[in-house]
Amino acid sequence: MVDVKKIKDNVAKVTSKISSGKVAPHKHCRVCQKAIPVNSDPRVCKAVECQEQNDKDKRNEKQMRIWMFIFFGIFAFIFLTSILRQVV
Ligand SMILES: [Zn+2]
Numbered sequence: 001m002v003d004v005k006k007i008k009d010n011v012a013k014v015t016s017k018i019s020s021g022k023v024a025p026h027k028h029c030r031v032c033q034k035a036i037p038v039n040s041d042p043r044v045c046k047a048v049e050c051q052e053q054n055d056k057d058k059r060n061e062k063q064m065r066i067w068m069f070i071f072f073g074i075f076a077f078i079f080l081t082s083i084l085r086q087v088v
Contacts, residue, residue: 030054
């Protein structure tokens with residue numbers, strides 16, 4: 001059986017904690033979701049694995065951006081040449 005009263009109690013406890021400001025504003029590590037200070041940058045905890053993962057993600061993101069740029073360039077080139085061909 002689900003104890004509705006207990007759940008309600010827990011919800012009330014959590015919401016009162018948040019509204020009373022007992023839970024300090026914080027972020028979560030984007031890798032392991034551990035609570036970290038708000039001003040931490042990059043958004044990862046101190047664990048080496050998380051920092052490595054973050055570096056890897058950053059590299060992937062950079063590479064992705066380059067590829068998107070290349071694809072956009074190709075697309076723009078095809079688009080422009082097709083327009084120019086119509087004009088001439
Ligand atoms: Zn972490």
